[in-house]
Amino acid sequence: MNDRMSLPIAVDARGGVTVIRLERPETQNALSAELLSALSDALVVGERDGRNKAFVIVGSPGVFSTGTDLRELLDYVDGRRIDESIIRFMKTIATIEKPLIAAVDGLALGLGSHLLMHCDYVVASEWSAFESTCTELGLVPCAAATLLAPRLMGYQRAFEYLVLGERFDVERALAVGLVNRIVPAAEVEQEAVKVARRLISLPDESVGQTRRLMRGDRREVLTRIDQELTQILARLRSPLVRDAVVAYMRKGF
Numbered sequence: 001m002n003d004r005m006s007l008p009i010a011v012d013a014r015g016g017v018t019v020i021r022l023e024r025p026e027t028q029n030a031l032s033a034e035l036l037s038a039l040s041d042a043l044v045v046g047e048r049d050g051r052n053k054a055f056v057i058v059g060s061p062g063v064f065s066t067g068t069d070l071r072e073l074l075d076y077v078d079g080r081r082i083d084e085s086i087i088r089f090m091k092t093i094a095t096i097e098k099p100l101i102a103a104v105d106g107l108a109l110g111l112g113s114h115l116l117m118h119c120d121y122v123v124a125s126e127w128s129a130f131e132s133t134c135t136e137l138g139l140v141p142c143a144a145a146t147l148l149a150p151r152l153m154g155y156q157r158a159f160e161y162l163v164l165g166e167r168f169d170v171e172r173a174l175a176v177g178l179v180n181r182i183v184p185a186a187e188v189e190q191e192a193v194k195v196a197r198r199l200i201s202l203p204d205e206s207v208g209q210t211r212r213l214m215r216g217d218r219r220e221v222l223t224r225i226d227q228e229l230t231q232i233l234a235r236l237r238s239p240l241v242r243d244a245v246v247a248y249m250r251k252g253f
Contacts, residue, residue: 067110
């Protein structure tokens with residue numbers, strides 16, 4: 001069992017806001033199965049806690065997350081499988097009922113960028129950058145990004161982002177709707193918590209009902225997650241995917 005110092009996230013719940021901090025800076029907050037399992041648990045606990053009214057997900061200074069842990073991804077390629085914790089996380093973040101805010105400073109890649117499409121508000125630093133790396137890895141996007149990105153950005157810009165794998169700087173991310181506000185790096189978390197506190201000052205039922213109406217039927221999102229996973233599993237059977245992952249690891253970020 002991990003001791004407190006080795007936990008991949010830190011959770012601070014106070015005053016109606018649960019701040020969840022990614023804490024794998026040595027891997028640039030790569031989303032390991034262990035981290036995603038802990039993140040899912042924190043979201044479920046916060047959903048059930050009547051005192052909690054909103055979530056804030058925070059990365060480390062200089063990096064939000066570089067996406068799926070590539071060493072684990074190689075294991076998935078070799079085993080032609082996907083860890084259940086990844087599937088559970090994607091379906092959890094797609095269906096939580098309480099507002100979700102992200103505080104991004106630095107890189108948000110792959111699944112680390114796709115999860116932002118499930119957030120209600122994203123605060124980012126002036127040197128943040130966003131990229132969907134899936135096609136370069138020989139895979140397809142996940143977390144319903146193929147459904148949510150075209151709705152958010154429009155088809156052509158989503159094609160540029162998801163298929164061509166273009167890296168969007170923070171100004172471009174703001175222009176396409178992936179980011180709500182750009183602030184200095186030192187103020188990212190503070191501003192995200194400020195937005196959360198403004199949200200929880202509003203009537204709960206009004207916020208919740210409006211959010212549900214805006215987000216629509218979650219069954220469509222869950223279906224798209226399953227469709228993407230089917231394609232990913234099929235791609236994992238290709239030897240070209242392993243070559244693509246190894247090449248990406250050698251290239252770095």
